[in-house]
Amino acid sequence: MIRHILFIQFTEDVREKDVASIFMMFREIKSKISGILSVECSKNNSPEGLNKGFSHCVVMDFVDEHARDAYLPHPEHETLKQQFVPMIKDIIVLDYEV
Template identity: 50%
Template sequence: MAEIVPSFALYGAGQRYSLRLVQKMTLKAIERILMIRHILLITFTTDASTEAIEQVREAFLHIPEHIEGVQAVEWGINDSPEDKNAGYTHCVLMTFQDEQARQRYLPHPRHEALKAIFRPLLGNIVVLDYPVLPPNSSVSSAAY
């Protein structure tokens, strides 16, 4: 029997799908249509140099060139006037084409090389992943 998925998992990109459609879809069908957003909130150690942080930034930004299915990487430095960043100063937002792309990324040698230069500079990190529908997506009976 197909596994039933909560309907909230398919809300996104300005679209909403009926509970009836969601109940007919298997998890594998849903994984084929959902993109994954991967967010890192970062603080660096006080002794991390500007040059070393720049090396980490460049390594992140070049990941899509080397790992299939990593669609985009953004790097940002906090500039919110709200003072609610809880001490986090930098962020990375990655977009994976689908679950398979995320699974390729995690053990990939480029990801391991990135961690090797990143971890010694890392003060603290929060990692959050969530699924989203691709822009302009639609779900049809072919998806399940």
């Protein structure tokens, strides 16, 4: 299984309703692309203050590397990116094998 994590810093003009809309698109993509096991999206609530400006994250689990690799160029992912990328000030993407 491959875990795909996005640490997100949104631009200052992005509203919570915009974030909610993008997170809904992430959750819905699971039913549109095979090989996605789960999708979780949330806002940071750590009291440690070590998030370095990253306020939200998305965690996706894929059955394997092939599923993740098929997701990346998939038209549904491209549609999501068209909405998502303009909202991003900074992002970290980390994948690892579980």
